[in-house]
Amino acid sequence: MDWNFLFVIALNGVIYGSFLLLPTLGLSLVFGLARIVNFAHGQLYALGAYLAASLMRTIGAFWPAVIVAALFMVLFAVAVERVTIAPIRNRSDIYTLLVTFGLGLMIVGGIEQYWGTAAVLVPTPVALQDTVTILGNEYPAYRLVAAALSLTVAAAVFAVVQWTPVGLRIRAVADDVEMAGAIGINTRWLMTVVFGAAAGLAALAGGLGSPIFTVNLGMGSSILLDSFLAVILGGLGNLPGSAIGAFIVALAKNIGGGYLSDWSIAVIFGAVGLMLIVRPRGVLGRGRVA
Amino acid sequence: MEPLVEHPLLIRDLTKSFGGLRAVEGVNIELCPHHVHSLIGPNGAGKTTVLNCVSGFLRPDTGQVVLGGSEVTRWPPHRLVAAGLVRTFQITTIFAELTVRENVELAVRSRLGRNLDVIHQASRIRQAQDEAEEVLGWLGFLEKASGRGDQLSHGDKRIVEVAIALALNPKVLLLDEPMAGMSRSEAERIAVLVRRIADKTSVVLVEHDTETVLSISDRITVLVQGRVIAHGAPDEISRDAAVRKAYLGALDVE
Amino acid sequence: MVDEIAPAPKSAALSRETASWLLFVLGAAALLTFPLFGAGEFTITLLTEGLILGIWAMSLDLLVGFTGLVTFGHAAGFGLGAYAAGYFAQHVSSEFLLVLAVSETVVASVALVAGFVVSRISGVAFAIVTLAISQVLLQIGVAWLSVTGGMDGLIGVPLPKLFGVTVESGKSLYLMVAVILVLVYLALLRLTNSPFGRTLQAIRLSEQRAAAIGINVHLHKWLVFVISWLVAGIAGTLLVFMKAGTTPMVFNWYESGYVLAVTIFGGLGTLLGPMIGAIVVTFLHDQVISLFTAWQFVFGLAFVLAVIFFPTGLAGVAIRIWSRWWNTRS
Numbered sequence: 001m002d003w004n005f006l007f008v009i010a011l012n013g014v015i016y017g018s019f020l021l022l023p024t025l026g027l028s029l030v031f032g033l034a035r036i037v038n039f040a041h042g043q044l045y046a047l048g049a050y051l052a053a054s055l056m057r058t059i060g061a062f063w064p065a066v067i068v069a070a071l072f073m074v075l076f077a078v079a080v081e082r083v084t085i086a087p088i089r090n091r092s093d094i095y096t097l098l099v100t101f102g103l104g105l106m107i108v109g110g111i112e113q114y115w116g117t118a119a120v121l122v123p124t125p126v127a128l129q130d131t132v133t134i135l136g137n138e139y140p141a142y143r144l145v146a147a148a149l150s151l152t153v154a155a156a157v158f159a160v161v162q163w164t165p166v167g168l169r170i171r172a173v174a175d176d177v178e179m180a181g182a183i184g185i186n187t188r189w190l191m192t193v194v195f196g197a198a199a200g201l202a203a204l205a206g207g208l209g210s211p212i213f214t215v216n217l218g219m220g221s222s223i224l225l226d227s228f229l230a231v232i233l234g235g236l237g238n239l240p241g242s243a244i245g246a247f248i249v250a251l252a253k254n255i256g257g258g259y260l261s262d263w264s265i266a267v268i269f270g271a272v273g274l275m276l277i278v279r280p281r282g283v284l285g286r287g288r289v290a
Numbered sequence: 291m292e293p294l295v296e297h298p299l300l301i302r303d304l305t306k307s308f309g310g311l312r313a314v315e316g317v318n319i320e321l322c323p324h325h326v327h328s329l330i331g332p333n334g335a336g337k338t339t340v341l342n343c344v345s346g347f348l349r350p351d352t353g354q355v356v357l358g359g360s361e362v363t364r365w366p367p368h369r370l371v372a373a374g375l376v377r378t379f380q381i382t383t384i385f386a387e388l389t390v391r392e393n394v395e396l397a398v399r400s401r402l403g404r405n406l407d408v409i410h411q412a413s414r415i416r417q418a419q420d421e422a423e424e425v426l427g428w429l430g431f432l433e434k435a436s437g438r439g440d441q442l443s444h445g446d447k448r449i450v451e452v453a454i455a456l457a458l459n460p461k462v463l464l465l466d467e468p469m470a471g472m473s474r475s476e477a478e479r480i481a482v483l484v485r486r487i488a489d490k491t492s493v494v495l496v497e498h499d500t501e502t503v504l505s506i507s508d509r510i511t512v513l514v515q516g517r518v519i520a521h522g523a524p525d526e527i528s529r530d531a532a533v534r535k536a537y538l539g540a541l542d543v544e
Numbered sequence: 545m546v547d548e549i550a551p552a553p554k555s556a557a558l559s560r561e562t563a564s565w566l567l568f569v570l571g572a573a574a575l576l577t578f579p580l581f582g583a584g585e586f587t588i589t590l591l592t593e594g595l596i597l598g599i600w601a602m603s604l605d606l607l608v609g610f611t612g613l614v615t616f617g618h619a620a621g622f623g624l625g626a627y628a629a630g631y632f633a634q635h636v637s638s639e640f641l642l643v644l645a646v647s648e649t650v651v652a653s654v655a656l657v658a659g660f661v662v663s664r665i666s667g668v669a670f671a672i673v674t675l676a677i678s679q680v681l682l683q684i685g686v687a688w689l690s691v692t693g694g695m696d697g698l699i700g701v702p703l704p705k706l707f708g709v710t711v712e713s714g715k716s717l718y719l720m721v722a723v724i725l726v727l728v729y730l731a732l733l734r735l736t737n738s739p740f741g742r743t744l745q746a747i748r749l750s751e752q753r754a755a756a757i758g759i760n761v762h763l764h765k766w767l768v769f770v771i772s773w774l775v776a777g778i779a780g781t782l783l784v785f786m787k788a789g790t791t792p793m794v795f796n797w798y799e800s801g802y803v804l805a806v807t808i809f810g811g812l813g814t815l816l817g818p819m820i821g822a823i824v825v826t827f828l829h830d831q832v833i834s835l836f837t838a839w840q841f842v843f844g845l846a847f848v849l850a851v852i853f854f855p856t857g858l859a860g861v862a863i864r865i866w867s868r869w870w871n872t873r874s
Contacts, residue, residue, distance in 0.1 A: 037668055039801075088852055093668070094614050095851055098808060101801055102848035109841025221798065225679065228672055236668065269676040269683070345756070371758035379756070385749045396746055400758040404739040406767075412742045458757060 008137055009258040010251065015212070017250030018147035021154045022205035023223055024230040024246040025239065026198025029161075032174040032237030034191045036085065036096045040104035041202060042224025047107055048073050048203020049210045049219065050115055053122045062125040066207035070200050077199030081192050108220055119216035146208045153204065154243065161239060170194060174237060226253070229272050296359055297321055298492040299344075299375070299462045304353035306336075306343055313339045314516045317353070319494070321462065326488045328495045328503045331513035332536060337496045338380060340513070341464050344494075345377040346370045358461060371400075374461030378454075378468060380496075382447040386440035390431065390450050393439060394422040397457035425457050429483070445476040452483065456490075463487065464494045469502065481506050504528060512536070563870075572726050579715040589786075592718045594826035595725045596782045601807045601818035602732055603775035608804070609812030610736055611768050612748030613666070616800050617674030618776060620658075620681050623794040624651050625777030630698040630784040631691065640704040640711070640720075644781055651777035655770040663765035666751065678795050685792030697791030704785045713786070721782055725819070728775060732815055735771070744768055805847045811859025821858050 023045050030038050048069050055065035080103060088095050128142040161167040173180040173187050181187050206219075213219065230249045234241025252268050299321040306314045314336040321327050329337050342348040344355050346367035355363045357375050365373070385393050398418040399405070412418075426432050431449055434442070442450065448468055455463055465484065469477040481502045487493060488508075497503050503510065504524045511521040512533050520530045527533055575595075579588055600622050607613045628650035629643050637643070658677055662670060685692045693699065704711045704720070711720055735741050746754040747761055755761050784790050793799070810821020825843070833839045854861055 037671070084848060084852065091855070095855065097614070097668075097671070098805075098851045099848055102805070102844045102851060105801075105805075105840045105844025105847065107844075109838035109844055111838075113838035113841060225675075225797070228675070232669075232672060269680045272676055347752075347755075366760075367755040368758045368760045371756065377756060379753075383750050383753045385746060385753060387749060388745075396742060397757045399739045399742070405743045405759055405764070407739040408735050408741075409738060411737050412739045413737070415739065454757060 004135075004137055005258065006255070007135060008139070009254045011134070011139065013251035013254035014247070015143050015147045016254060017247040018150040018154075019205045019209045019213070020223070020226055020230060020246040020250050021243055022150055022157075023198075023202040024227045024234075024242050025154060025157055026201040027227045028231050028234070028237060028239055028242040029157075029170070029194050030198050031231065032239070033170060033194050034089075034096075035093055036100065036195075037093075038195075038198070039097060039101040039224070040080075040107060041100075041198070041227060042220035042222070043104045043107035043111075044073055044077060044199045044220075045202040045206040045223050046215075046217075046220035047076075047111060047206070048199075049122075049206035049215045050111055050120065051203070052207030053120045053210055053215055054115075056122065066204065066210075069207050070204040073203035074196040074200035078192055078196040081195040085195070086188070086192070104220070104224075108217060112217055117217060119214050120210075122210040122215060124211040140212075143212055146212065150205060150208060153201070157201065158239065158243075166190075166193075226250070229268065232272055233275060296323075297356070298323055298358055299494065300354070300356040301340070301344060302354045302356070304340060304343055304355070305351045306339055306348060307351055312516055314343065314350075314513075317513070317516075317518055319511050319518075319521075321492050321494055322509065323492055324488050325508040326484055326493045326495055326506055327509045327511065328497060328507040329511050329513060330497060330500060330503055334515075335513040336516040337513055338466060339516075341377060341466050341494075341496060345375060345464055371458055374459070375464070376455045376458045376460035376462070377464035378448075378451045378466055380466040380470060382444070382451055384439045384447055384450050384454065387438065389436050389438055390426070390442070390453070391422055391435040393450055394425055394453050394457045395419060397454045398422055398425075401458050422457060425453050428456075429453055445472050448472065448480065449483075452480075452487075456487070460491050462494065463491050464496075466496050467498060468495075469497060469499055477502060575722050575726070576719065578722070579718055585714055588714055588718050590826060590830055591823065592721050592786055594823035595718075595721045596779050596786065597803070597806065597826055598819035598822035599725055599728050599782070600776050600779035600803050601810060601822045602728065602815050603772045603779065604803055604807045605810075605812060605815055605818045606732060606736070606744075606768060606775070607772045608807060609814070609818075610741065610748060611744040611765065613765065613768075614671050614804075615674040616671050616797055616804065617676070617678035618772075618803055619795050619797070619799040620674070620678040621651055621655060621773030621776035622780040622783070622799075622803075623678075623681060623685070623790070623792075624654060624773075625780030626784040626790040626794055627685065627692060627698065627780075628777075629781035630701040630790055633701050633704070633785070634698065638702045638705050638785075639708075640706050640785075643704065644778065647781045648774055648777055651773050651780075652770060655773035659766045659769035659773070663762050663769060675797050675800065678797060678800055682792050682795035685795060692792065695792060697793075698784065698789045701784055701788045701790075703788075711785075717786060721786075724778065724782065728778065729815065729819065732775070736815065740764075740767075805843070808855075809847060809850050809857055811857030811862075814857075814859035814863070817857050817859025817862075824858065 023041060027038060027041050030036050030041075051072060052066045052069035055069055056062055059065060084099055084103065085096055088099060124140070124142045128145055130141050131138040132141050132144065133139070161170055169180070169185050169190055172183075172185060173190055177187055226249050227246075230245035231242050232245070233248055234243065234245030249268065256267060297320050299319070301317060301319040304314055304317040305312075317336075317340055319327065319329070329340065331337055339348065343350040343353075346365050346369070349364055353363065354361055357370070357373055360373070362370060362373060362375070385396065388396065395418040398421045399412065399415060402417060404415065404418075423432070426435050429449060429452065431453060434446060437446075439447070439450070452465075452468065468484070469480050472480065477499060484493060484495060485506050495503070495507065504527070507524055509521065510524055510527045512519050512527060512530075514536050519532045519536065520527055522530075578591065600618075603621070604615070604618045607615055607618070625647045629647035632646045633643050662673055662677075665673060685697070686695055688694075703713060703717075706720070711717055736744075743754070743759055743764055746757070746759060747764055751761050780794075806821050806825050807818040809825065810819065811817025829839060829843070832842050850857065856863075
């Protein structure tokens with residue numbers, strides 16, 4: 001039993017989980033709040049990464065590029081929501097699902113048109129290019145730092161939702177949108193804000209993760225599927241559950257991938273599918289039954 | 291008490307909880323043939339829960355539902371319908387995109403066991419058309435038969451619900467607040483209809499309008515907070531002290 | 545009777561029905577004789593691809609348009625048919641009817657099991673679980689090297705044979721696909737106009753109401769799921785012959801999204817809409833891709849616009865024009 005191997009891939013799993021956390025939370029918030037299954041979410045993550053990469057080349061600095069890219073994506077998402085999603089909010093849920101799907105296509109098409117099909121290599125910021133030694137294993141420092149940052153941001157999201165007035169409004173609307181509207185909460189505005197914030201989170205994860213994970217045309221799809229799995233595992237609309245779900249998916253993917261390689265993903269999907277049928281409320285039993 | 295005759299519907303010791311909340315407890319109802327048996331009670335008393343448990347949309351925790359002598363507890367809705375237990379809904383859910391006629395024909399075809407028929411053309415099944423025509427005629431609704439479901443007035447939609455239910459040839463019909471949201475005259479119309487329906491079948495009526503209930507029912511069961519507090523003939527009920535307390539004088543009958 | 549009092553729609557509707565039938569016969573005839581009009585080899589191949597997509601889209605319309613079950617995993621039945629057919633044709637026999645029988649059996653077996661499980665759920669959960677099923681198949685396609693050929697997939701699948709005679713690619717293959725399309729369309733038309741089809745519609749409109757009128761909703765969802773997979777499997781079988789192979793990417797959820805988009809674009813609940821939509825999109829794809837490498841952008845844009853402004857799709861627009869024209873006539 002190669003413990004070092006297991007340790008490293010488990011650590012990889014935790015790192016990936018920390019990144020997956022942000023888009024997953026975003027997806028969960030948007031669904032819990034607006035009942036929108038955002039099929040464009042993965043591409044928002046991807047676009048965030050691509051933008052950050054380009055900005056880095058232009059301005060030569062890593063961290064500002066990542067932040068600016070994320071902020072830009074917030075505005076982008078808000079504009080998109082106002083123009084395409086808000087008008088059809090009254091129709092049944094399928095329509096928003098489809099529109100976001102179409103938007104996802106547009107974004108990935110746009111990325112392909114502008115950046116081409118080759119993968120984009122993003123260098124690790126100079127200050128963190130060293131490795132650290134953990135339990136006898138050499139591990140890139142940047143990964144640990146970036147993952148820690150992601151976790152901090154995720155914690156901030158939880159704090160906002162749990163303890164701020166905005167968070168209270170979010171939870172109220174997620175609970176009962178009509179009631180919330182009746183007591184004077186501006187649900188429209190809130191949904192736009194959350195949609196934008198979710199995009200920002202995803203883009204941030206994309207930017208931060210760009211030196212670690214491959215920046216290519218398939219990254220959006222890949223993260224979207226993982227986020228979906230995480231959200232289902234956690235129970236639709238349940239935030240803490242989604243967080244747990246994200247780590248389950250990340251660890252399963254890395255550990256399973258290390259030992260079962262190609263079959264691992266099939267197993268994960270199969271398990272999630274079964275989970276949804278047997279325990280539709282997710283691991284914590286507190287999600288919404290879809 | 292009635293002479294020994296088979297009850298079309300028997301509900302025995304029905305209990306249903308939601309989480310910690312006891313919605314319905316130990317409910318017993320005996321429906322007699324061709325009776326209008328009303329189930330009344332203040333809001334949240336559990337009346338709709340009882341209906342849901344009986345019609346297969348909820349699983350009761352304990353208790354039995356006996357339909358025409360056979361136990362049907364926990365049967366799924368479609369099986370109950372086939373056995374003759376039909377219900378209407380408090381919130382109107384007719385098929386909005388279909389016309390009234392199509393709505394009723396659909397119900398008839400279902401009753402005729404045609405749901406798996408892939409050979410024939412649905413619109414050409416004569417029997418469905420004739421029976422739908424008959425039901426709508428009996429209800430005096432033929433002029434509006436070509437109207438689309440979602441373009442009807444609230445009152446008309448309720449009647450279509452009843453039409454659909456009748457098209458299924460029920461042995462027992464559960465009506466969930468058919469008069470909800472109706473004007474006085476519309477409600478009276480429905481009340482008369484319910485009595486006529488009882489000639490064909492046996493009815494369990496859940497209703498809020500106590501005045502109407504007292505005038506058309508053969509038997510009344512009063513439910514408060516999930517428990518039966520009284521049952522009997524209308525005049526007994528209107529005199530019952532516990533019931534008066536629950537309704538605070540709303541049952542004064544001339 | 546009331547109908548005599550109402551403005552003539554009934555009698556007009558009858559001859560409208562005959563007119564529709566006439567249109568259909570003309571269309572079918574045009575479709576079947578198309579190769580005779582001197583179209584180039586490339587156009588015929590493209591049209592063949594469009595027709596196969598059309599069969600696939602019609603099977604999806606049955607699920608989504610008629611029964612209201614939105615799925616993001618419809619590539620599953622399609623890909624499964626392709627793999628089963630391709631494998632059998634390569635290793636045993638390329639006699640078409642035999643291949644079809646085998647691939648349909650494989651598809652049916654998986655569909656029966658998967659369908660039983662998913663027919664208990666609806667809405668978002670259904671969409672995502674069906675997506676998961678397709679992804680599982682993708683991974684199996686990648687991992688099961690010995691049977692599926694892994695990432696490379698099946699290569700060199702021979703041309704189909706009809707009673708010993710090889711169906712050449714180009715005109716002959718086109719004709720075979722066109723005939724099958726017409727047959728599938730007629731069968732689905734019959735199905736959707738039958739009481740079974742109406743029952744599906746009822747389920748789409750309200751599962752609760754449907755159950756309350758005696759419909760066994762679970763059973764019907766299961767059946768329509770299996771049927772839609774079977775038809776998708778036919779399309780997949782035709783595809784693997786046309787392309788002489790397939791890869792695991794045929795199960796990709798992007799493909800499922802693509803056929804869903806095409807079906808909606810064509811017009812849900814109309815059968816003909818998705819079929820025509822498939823042909824239109826296939827040709828559009830070909831045109832656009834020479835101008836715009838990222839054709840997804842254009843398609844995505846068209847799709848978004850269609851969903852927002854023309855939710856009833858091409859067919860919806862066409863029906864409106866047809867109705868208006870017909871009403872101005874009478």
